[in-house]
Amino acid sequence: MKTCLAIGAAEGYESAFLKSLFMHDLLANPWFYATAIPAVILVGLSKGGLGGAMGQLGVPLMTLVMPPLQAAAIMLPILLVMDVASLWTWRGYHDAKTLRYMLPGGMIGIAIGWLMSESVTDDMVKLIVGAIAVLFVLRYILAGAAGRAKAKPHNFAAATGWSTVAGFTSYVAHAGGPPYQIYALPLRQDPKIYNGTSVIFFAIINALKVIPYFAQGQFDATNLSASGVLAPLAFAAPFAGAWIVRRMKPEVFYPFIYAMVFLTGLKLVYDGVAKMF
Template identity: 65%
Template structure:
């Protein structure tokens, strides 16, 4: 048996990580999802942590698609998914030269500016509802695909485009579920090509996967009962937490703090 499969410390880190990611996948906010890889990376290398979690994410996506079936915005998907495909391709081609720390720092700073702009508009009582914009959506879809491939951090760029649309919480969550289910499925191809899946990692994924549907359905149950007046302030609060977490991880990765 591989050492990690018999190491209690691995499960002390991995079990909470899967639960947090599952709650996020159910629609409960991206900050929890960002904790997944760093938690597992406390006991295994970051790349191995991402490889172990990806098959579990796929299972969560399947459960989320069932839980949120019928709720999705075709227009948003048509605008953002082509960009996401381009972003994944860019991430694959630049995997050897782009560091995860740079990606996390840049995405964190952009996301923090996005939150600050929303907060200023909120104080001024000038919160605007955005409309679909194809060039803007393609750009943020590309960023989401790239950051999802490199650092499993596709949520913040997606939110920069999707949150200002002020969709019904069910429509917002269902659309994000479809978007990231497709993105994660496509990521399997380059991850296989880069040799990220081996017997040890897949066995670890298989051991942890029973937690995936339970945590995902719990997240969906909570979000379905949230009113828009609660959902959107909560989501923007998650955006702030995510941005600070990404900046922290990026700075620590670059300067070794």
């Protein structure tokens, strides 16, 4: 019995030592900073309101030097810091009805993602979400100028459905933007209202993701230390993105955002197909 305990203690010590050594190597590795710093800047600009395409490059960039799950775990605390900056930047701008319709579905999506995280791969989710995003933009283009200019009314069923998808894909692949945009963009809200509402939605979604991420053991010392090193950068980029968006007219903002959704969709489809074959 004592021998078994001694062996277990030795293994635990060895595991802790190896994890500590890996953390040191990660933070001392210049390639970590070469990929993580641009990733944080791109995600921050996206959080500031410049669409989802740049944000989708964040985790893939970091996976050049670390496993995808670790990259996602390191990025979540950074997203929370960005959410604080974005909430301050877009304070006073939001549509309560959009949040009231979409938040319940987003929470359901997180719960589904938590339950299915072991059986659904990131690549499957990226392929499905990417295909939906591309088809959504193509439908927007084919609608013609008159169809694109007409705002759609709120629809509780559609809001619940797409927000559930957004919560699910945000949990399993940090790819909640396109499903949210599929519902919210046709509302044709003022750009400041659109961005302020999306910031609140994803700030709540990201905060709720902390609980299952912690339960799954993704916030270890290595990942949290890496997040802490990158956190100071997380404040500046959202402010820069918001500064640009505040100076964009709706007739410029919406075509730009649809273009970003289309590029995001193509990127997600490419990532999903490339990893599956």
